[in-house]
Amino acid sequence: MNLKQELQQLNNRLDATRRKLDAAHERGDMAMIDKFSEESQALKKRIESVKKTQARQLDKQGNKVSSLAFKRPLTKEEQADMGKLKKSVRGLVVVHPMTALGREMGIKEVTGFAPKKF
Numbered sequence: 001m002n003l004k005q006e007l008q009q010l011n012n013r014l015d016a017t018r019r020k021l022d023a024a025h026e027r028g029d030m031a032m033i034d035k036f037s038e039e040s041q042a043l044k045k046r047i048e049s050v051k052k053t054q055a056r057q058l059d060k061q062g063n064k065v066s067s068l069a070f071k072r073p074l075t076k077e078e079q080a081d082m083g084k085l086k087k088s089v090r091g092l093v094v095v096h097p098m099t100a101l102g103r104e105m106g107i108k109e110v111t112g113f114a115p116k117k118f
Contacts, residue, residue: 003057007050014043062104065093068113079110089118 001009017040024032074094078085086092093113095102112118 003050003054007047007054010043010047010050014040014047017043058100058104062101065095065101065113066105068093069115070117071111071113072118073109074112078112085112089114089116091115092118 017036021033021036021040024036068091074085082094086094089112091114095105095107095111095113097103097107097109
């Protein structure tokens with residue numbers, strides 16, 4: 001399971017635990033309140049761990065892409081025919097500013113990274 005799916009699953013479990021905790025508070029069931037409070041804390045801890053792992057992987061990928069020798073913004077024509085461009089430029093990595101990697105790198109427009117000038 002990838003990190004995105006695991007994070008979604010953990011958030012769903014945390015939401016369900018919170019609803020059960022609220023119901024236990026309404027009933028005044030101290031045993032269940034303690035149980036769901038502990039489970040909630042454990043899930044929050046695991047979510048933070050997954051988020052840190054995601055950030056670390058994203059940073060690693062950003063450094064790898066940034067280390068490529070050449071970069072330049074792509075024109076609208078190049079963006080329109082991305083398949084042709086990728087076939088003509090070996091090792092091209094295209095980063096869009098709205099993706100997580102693009103936001104991490106601080107890119108403002110669609111940029112191509114490649115080992116050689118293109």
